Amino acid sequence: MSRVSAESPQEETEYRVSTLELFFDLVFVFTITQLTQKLADDMSPTGFGQVLLMLFVILWMYFGYVWLTNAVPPNTTLRRVLLMCGMGGFLIIALAIPSGFAAAGPAFGIGYLIVNLVHSGLFISAGGPGSAAAMARLAPFNLGSAVLVLAGGFLPPVWRAAAWFAAVVLIVMSPYVNRRHGEFRIRPVHFVERHGLVVIIALGESIIAMGIGAAGLPLNFQLVVAALLGLTLAYQLWWCHFGRDQDVRAEHSLAAMTQVERSRAALSAFGWAHVPILLGIIVVCVGIKKTIGHATEHLYLSGALALGGGAAVFLAGQVFFRHRMGIGTVRWRVIAGVVALATVPIGLWLAIAQVAALVLVFGALLAVEGRLRA
Known part of the structure; x- marks a missing residue:
């Protein structure tokens, strides 16, 4: 019986995402919102590294709760x-994110420990x-x-970063040291829907970023154009992830896999690939926020890199996701990522022109992919 369950696609009792989730x-x-604001306040390499460390450990446990409610309905x-x-x-x-590498480090660690204990306890028991x-084999990792995040919260910033980086390394290693992760049972419909909602949440931050960036500014023509271009770019990011039934095709792809294949795809496509997807959206949001208030001015290098580099990181995650799930071509998204990064010099000249250039890049990408699929 165990051999059959490991080698044939599993029929799971499906259910939709609950209102509690x-x-x-x-x-x-x-x-x-806090991560976006943290990065907007400090766009130096150190600030970006701090946000990246916090984002990774947060996403690991947030996705852990997605796996939890996929197996244990609330x-x-x-x-x-x-x-x-x-x-x-x-x-x-x-709450601790803005001062995570300052006075709020212990609070960040305590919150992270609570999240871990609840997750492991509920998963193992139900x-x-x-x-x-x-989960019993993954819980010690x-x-x-x-523990590394908690201990790092009481250390000076440099040692805190080292401890949190060690936590990230342990997280990345854990699924491969613990070879039993293939025993997790995945309900494709709920799993894909829940991860899609995570992406929607991140895209919603782009709207919030525009609102914050426009706060206190006079409502003139340039502000309206900049906001509409930012909204168009956010829509195009949405279309890249959800357009042409990509989520439905991902459900079908998961459903056709064996239990072990499904767990591995869930880890790589919905775990690792979603990190650059969400990171890219957050970074683009920061770039949009910087653009709204300075539409007819030039951006600093950090702002221009946020727009072009964030779009390129997002597309890199999309390439990995689509390739791993086998649900579409990736060549044009690779090309679009390179071109998006090449828009950085435009932002150094005129902020709104770079956003317009990115809208053209994504528009061309979606048009080409639509024609190829037709």
């Missing part, structure tokens, strides 16, 4: 209460035989990374 995601909205009072405890941990983390056993 959507409520849980509201904290993640705040987390993305349909009992105890499960709902525990999810709210995890939500409280994420809220502490989000995840079912296969998932619970796999997660706890180890949480």
Whole structure:
């Protein structure tokens, strides 16, 4: 029986994302806002590195909760209460982000430890035989990374960065040292839908960034044009990820896999690939925020890199995702990523011109892909 379950596609009881999970995601909205603001306040290489470290450890556990609710539906009072405890941990983390490498380091670590303990405890106790056993072997790695994050919170900034980087290394190694991660059971419809909502949350931050960037500015023609171009670019990012039923094709691709293949694809396509996808969106949001207030001026190199580099990072994640899931060509997205990065000199000349150039790049990409698929 175990051999059959490992080698044939699994029929799982499917269900849609619950309203409680959507409520849980509201904290993640705040987390993305805090990370975006943190990067906007310090766009130096050090500031970017700090945001990247915090984003990676946060996403690892946030995606962990996606896996958790995919295996353990929040349909009992105890499960709902525990999810709210995890939500409280994420809220502490989000509040600590602006000063994560200063006075709020201990709070960041405490929140991260709470999130880990709730996740592992609920997964192991209610995840079912296969998932619970796999989580029991993964939990020590997660706890180890949480201890490193907590300990780093009490260290000076340089040593804090080293401890948190060590936590990231442990996180990346854990699925490959623990070969039992293939025992996790994945419900494709819920899994794809929940990750899609995460991307929607990140894209929503671009709208928030435009609102913050426009605060206090006179509503004139250049502001309206800059905002509309920013909205168009955000829509194009949405179309790249969801257009032409990419999410539905991802569901079908997962459903056709065996249990082990499905778990591995879930880790690589919806785990590793979504890190650059979300990072790219956050960085583009920062670039849009910088552009709104200086549309007819030049951007500094950091702002221009945020627009062009963020778009390129987003497309790199898209290439990995589509290639891993086998759901579309990737050649044109590679070319578009290179061209997006090449728009940086335009931003150094005129901010709004770079946003317009990126709109043209993504418009051409989507047009070519649409014609090829037709």
